[in-house]
Amino acid sequence: MKKTILTASICAASIFTATSSFAEPTGKEKATAAGFFSGGAVIGAIAGGPIGMVIGALGSSLWHEHDKKQDEKMQVKLSQAQGDIYTLEEEVAVRDIYIQELEKATQNQLAFQITFPTGTDTLNGADVERLSALATYLKDNPKLKVRLDGHADPRGTDEYNNVLSEERALSVLTALEKRGITKERIDLYAHGSSKSQSITGDYDSYSKDRRVDIEIYSPEQNNSVALSN
Incomplete structure (x- = not known):
């Protein structure tokens, strides 16, 4: 049991040392890192122990990536819907013009x-x-x-x-x-x-x-x- 805890601690220390060796993260990178560790803490609580934190962090990262793809899909669908609405509006406008021309032609024949x-x-x-x-x-x-x-x-x-x-x-x-x-x-x-x-x-x-x-x-x-x- 002590060996398992020691191994997890070494992994965590390695991750911390590796990340600290890079340059100061930007605001976006900080937000991503915060999401990585804070989201991992929740999942880690379920998994249990330091190993759970590492697993949770990785799962959180994958979950954010999944959300990003879903957002992109929704954006594509929204763009398509907006295009369909624009097409319908054009068709309605053309129809209204045609009706006005017919009404005027009818008036001409009075x-x-x-x-x-x-x-x-x-x-x-x-x-x-x-x-x-x-x-x-x-x-x-x-x-x-x-x-x-x-x-x-x-x-x-x-x-x-x-x-x-x-x-x-x-x-x-x-x-x-x-x-x-x-x-x-x-x-x-x-x-x-x-x-x-x-x-x-x-x-x-x-x-x-x-x-x-x-x-x-x-x-x-x-x-x-x-x-x-």
Whole structure:
């Protein structure tokens, strides 16, 4: 028993002498050494005696190395997860842009039509709001132009209907001008009742004749962007 203790003491002394022969350890090296011996003390307590301390110290070193490898694996997995999140965010952003483009394309195809009561050329509040939205769209797309076609129902003389259909188109033009759209971007036509498809005496269908059709088009492409029938 005494021989075993003596042998362990010699081993411990040898380790201490060997380590003390090196240069002064750095802060990191001190931390590693502290972990080596302090962790070994716990395991050594289980193993028992000075031999247990040596075994415990070695086990502690291996355990720290294992933890280091586990941390590296976790870092790799975290980096991969962050990369996956970034990819998903890019896909969502592209999808959102695509949806916005579809919504805008749909808006481009909306029909603009202003209707009027019998014998009037006055815009109501809802029509003014629609024209305000149209003016905003035209400002965002300065290359587009507008065509206004005024109409009247077949009641009254041709002369009266021609003047009334023009006044209706002019009321739309004036509303757009007030909202920043210049006359150079607006084409105006008055058709009176010449394009009416209503049956004589059908007052319900007459309401569809009392209107201004609004067509938005690109002069460069020579095609309509939005047309109301």
